[in-house]
Amino acid sequence: MQGNVGSKIRDARKEQNITLRDLSERSGLSVSQLSKLENGKARLTVDVALMIAGVLHVPVASFLFSPKPGMQARRSITRAGSGILHHGNAMEFEVLCSDFRDKTNIFWRVTLRARSFEENGGWRSHSGEEFIHVLSGSLELHTVHYDPTVLQPGDSILFDGEMRHAYIALGDEPVVMLMSNTVPRDGLPAGAVV
The missing domain is CATH 1.10.260.40 (lambda repressor-like DNA-binding domains)
Known part of the structure; x- marks a missing residue:
């Protein structure tokens, strides 16, 4: 290669x-x-x-990247507000562009309302990498290996998802962010839907 x-x-x-x-x-x-x-x-x-x-x-x-044979003409569109919604602890995940088969990333539009570590549900971790780009609001990202990091609109971060992490919205407004998680090399578990 x-x-x-x-x-x-x-x-x-x-x-x-x-x-x-x-x-x-x-x-x-x-x-x-x-x-x-x-x-x-x-x-x-x-x-x-x-x-x-x-x-x-x-x-x-x-x-x-090298194009995969037979997969060069794919595209996926999610119109505003039409993605599949998942609700978590003071968080709402809208799945974006979810109709590709054999994808390597999951894309989300996330709205975070948690004002404390407990309200967010505590630590979370997962395989792969996580990318966040803040669209609005002020995000405080906690990880077990780094001091808390505050991200403002326009800021981005990429980190290993296996590192325990948590999110907190600072201020009165919810945080809206674009998030991408890599799919582990062995793919999604059987029956997983995004």
Whole structure:
């Protein structure tokens, strides 16, 4: 797979008539490192892919992901307020774009009203990663390994879901956030519905 990634980088670079040395100077990566990437002898990390994609003005996803045969034309739309609703402890989860089969992420629009750790139901944890982007309100995120973090509208955070965590809404307004959870590699449990 790394060789395939390397050829994508090489093709994007050559389409723009950029030499390895030019790409090196613009990205801050060594010519040797870039050559190894293009020849499949070095592993591409997300940080390096972001640097190269920024210089070449191409979507970083074109380096990080390969399309799956037969699944290139999928899309899912959730109209405002039409997602499946789940209610938790002082939280409301609206499932977004849930009709893909074999998906790797679950997307939610979450409204949080919990004003205390207890009202939120205490600690929670799950497999995979969790991403949060605050749309409105002020969120205080508690985790067992870090001091509480306050996130304001426009702030985002990504963390390991297995780390116990809890959410608290600060102020008078509920917190509205977009959340994404990765689906564990072995998929959702049998009978799970989102």
